[in-house]
Amino acid sequence: MRLLLADRLPDHTVDDLTALGHEVVMEPGLSADDLPGRIAGFDGLVVRSTKVNGAVFEAADRLVLVIRAGAGTNTIDTEAASRRAVYVCNVPGRNAAAVAELTMGLLLAIDRRITDNVADLRNGQWDKQRYSKAEGLLGSTMGIIGLGSIGFLVAERAAAFGIKVQALAKPGRSPQSISRAEDLGITFCDSLEELAETSDIVSVHVPSGAETKHLVDAEFLARMKPGAILLNTSRGDVVDETALLAALDAGRVRAGLDVFDHEPGGGQAEWESAVARHPEVVATHHIGASTSQAQRAIAAGVAEIVEAFAAGEARHCVNLDPDRQGSAAISIRHLDRVGVLAHILDELRSAHINVQHMVNRVFRGGEAAVATIDVEGTVSEELLTALGAIEHVLGVSVVTLGADELS
Ligand SMILES: NC(=O)c1ccc[n+]([C@@H]2O[C@H](COP(=O)([O-])OP(=O)(O)OC[C@H]3O[C@@H](n4cnc5c(N)ncnc54)[C@H](O)[C@@H]3O)[C@@H](O)[C@H]2O)c1
Ligand SMILES: O=C(O)[C@H](O)COP(=O)(O)O
DSSP: OEEEEOSOOOTHHHHHHHHTTOEEEEOTTOOTTTHHHHOTTOSEEEESSSOBOHHHHHHOSSOOEEEESSSOOTTBOHHHHHHTTOEEEEOTTTTHHHHHHHHHHHHHHHHTTHHHHHHHHHTTOOOHHHHTOOOOSTTOEEEEEOOSHHHHHHHHHHHHTTOEEEEEOOTTOOHHHHHHHHHTTOEEESSHHHHHHHOSEEEEOOOOSTTTTTSBOHHHHHHSOTTEEEEEOSOGGGBOHHHHHHHHHTTSEEEEESOOTTOOSSSOOOOOOTTTTOTTEEEOOSOTTOSHHHHHHHHHHHHHHHHHHHTTOOTTBSSBOTTSOOOOSEEEEEEOOTTHHHHHHHHHHHTTOEEEEEEEEEBTTSSEEEEEEEEESOOOHHHHHHHHTSTTEEEEEEOOOOHHHHO
16 A cells, blocks of 8 residues: 555654555645645555545545544544545554543642642742642542543553542443443443532543533533542543633632643644633643654554555444444445446456355445455456446455455
8 A cells, every 4th residue: 555644653653564565655744734735646644633624535536544543533524534435444542541641640730739839949939838738639539431441541540549430321331341340440420410510530531523522511510529620631622611711710620631622733833722821720732642652552553454454454444334344355445326336246247256245335424335245266457457447436455365254
């Protein structure tokens, strides 16, 4: 594959992907606006926080895969990707420890006012009197919203500090997740309201999306205990910043924030935020995942996804319709138009290829689809060329499956 790395990833990422036989171009300076003009000629795009807008998918001529070198995919227009049958994959869980470490750092910094301590000492001020007041964490209760990869690692770390951890009871939680929670002594609240009212610390770890926008709103903040601490290392739009500012001004809550609504997309910018500069807030520059350990783990995850993809598996794909999946030998990405599948089967018949199993999976939005067809016999280059030439076909690839994989 020809891959464009449009963000700063560890230098060895290029070598690792090249060693797998791919051609890799790393251009970390590319912005969201640059991408549509740069994407032609690439099969894969790897990004961190650089936004991938719909225009990228319109401009692309052979793009099949976008990898978000991180967890959150809200920076990628997955609906536009689905319309063009482009797989969007993330690298889940690999940066979770780094985010959990920062979450605990923010918590300690707020409780002991570490940032203000440091600032005063740097200004030649000794003020033990002012900084001798702190609640301490032992015996406090932390409510975790979003008990996934990061939420669990925060829970482990909090438990080690003697903090009692509770989370939201959520339908559909897997038995593994429930037993892991039980092992950690996590208890469950029946509602967000109960979690807000009974926690000294609330830590937010949900993905951004319509369901989670302003999950922490004025009502939630009003229910929090006086002087409680809100931690948000997930996404800015999960918290209503106007409501948070009011609660901070009223001295009702304190906050540790790594993420902000409308934060800059790039590495450096002039940027003003009333929430970020508030004296009751300890704020960082969306650096939750920015440790060498996390970035090495993410880079390894990117290489695994590329390798799996080259072998025909779209690992950690976030935009395939979960109800329409199957195994693959020939994979044909196409616009979902009448007659395309008939044409494909015609070509297979002409090539005397026998279909064993076929599934057509529609991308979200219903405009494009991928047909995966297990066939008997060797697929020739001529057949692939003929399939690729069919009207409305966007791309064709083939994976040779072993007997075990087909069984
Ligand atoms: N600050 C950073 O640098 C940084 C780094 C990594 C991830 N993140 C953010 O953190 C988020 C979580 O990451 P993760 O790796 O733990 O993801 P994850 O998918 O493992 O966990 C998310 C959890 O939230 C739960 N959830 C979803 N909607 C919910 C809702 N409405 N109410 C309660 N729970 C809900 C899910 O069931 C899941 O358990 C990411 O989506 C990303 O936006 C930020
Ligand atoms: O979702 C994520 O993984 C984090 O927000 C990390 O983003 P970054 O790689 O741009 O730091």
